[in-house]
Amino acid sequence: METKKPETVNEREAEYGMYSYADYLTWPIDEVVELIKGIRFKKAAAAPKRIHQRVSLKLATKLFTFLEGKKCQVYDAPFDVRFLKGSKEDHKIHDVVQPDICVICDPEKLDERGCLGAPDLIVEILSPGNNKTELKHKYKLYESHGVREYWIIHPENQNLMIYTLVNGSYVPSRLLTSGDVVQSDVLEGFVLDLEDFFKDIE
Template identity: 55%
Template sequence: MEKPQDKVKEPIADYGHYSYADYLSWQLDEMVELIRGNVFRQAAAPRLIHQRISRKIFNPICNFLQGKRCEVFSAPFDVRLPVSSRDPDKIDTVVQPDLCVVCDPEKLDELGCVGAPDLIVEILSPGNNKKEIQLKYEVYETSGVKEYWVVHPDERTLLIYTLETGKYRPSRLFTFGDRIRSQALPGFELDLNEVFGEL
């Protein structure tokens, strides 16, 4: 039986379940993510504050990782979260975190990352869909992402979810005056005055 994706090169919003194989066939001018087979389109380019915060987190992590095994990547960078296979037809989640750190080079290939990064940073935008946010949390948790940071630019806050025995444990809410430490990157500290200052 012929499927819609056999005829077109872009997803149809209300058609069933998509795979990474479908994702690779689409020719789109916009960035999309695939979460549990559902397509989420990015509403618009990130705001200026989003870009500044991303840079202020990326640069210290990048400097810290110099000479180390781990690497940090910024969007657009595909992270495929398969259950147990590298087969594009069996992968139904492809996300583009704002930032991610991968410490296992075996997870990297020319198309991005296959499997859970050690650290993911998501910076919220006005266009973020609540369902998308919830689905990402669940996918990151079940896929084994060790640490997940959620940054709220307008409120100048950062929340860390740390994976413990398969479930995320939330930190307190961090803001100005706080220095945060990462369990996924032992020895790394981030001064939130530098992240949220002069935005």
């Protein structure tokens, strides 16, 4: 009779999605981890590339300036976003991510630990270590939980894709790059000239 090989932790996680926000809160503070459907996604231990940080800081600053005095608020990573499926209890929350930038227009979703519910706009800035997670797992997560607008920025290629939620499904823009002027459907009046935005980022 063949003896079944013991499961590894990764195999159990992939099959069962065993973790919750309650578990997440017990992990070391210097370990950057996200949860999607109860499965751990550990981010790279090294800091993001300098170009990633330049893009993040510049865009977050533009959003902060635009939103000053308005109801919507912008936050950049590290900032926990917890997605709900009914219960608000920590042990029943299985989706916790740290988007590079997010905008929340409902102040009721904000608490001392971050955002509880879907932000209105999320920006993810790609780096070599996170492309698969951003393009596959987070896309489905954000769409299913009703994030109204999802931006994916590729800093090295200096381009941008925008996914806008229409009747519960994301509709993609064309690939936006230098020469394009981007307007947000969620943040009325916010305009981003990509040529101007990327001109001093390298």
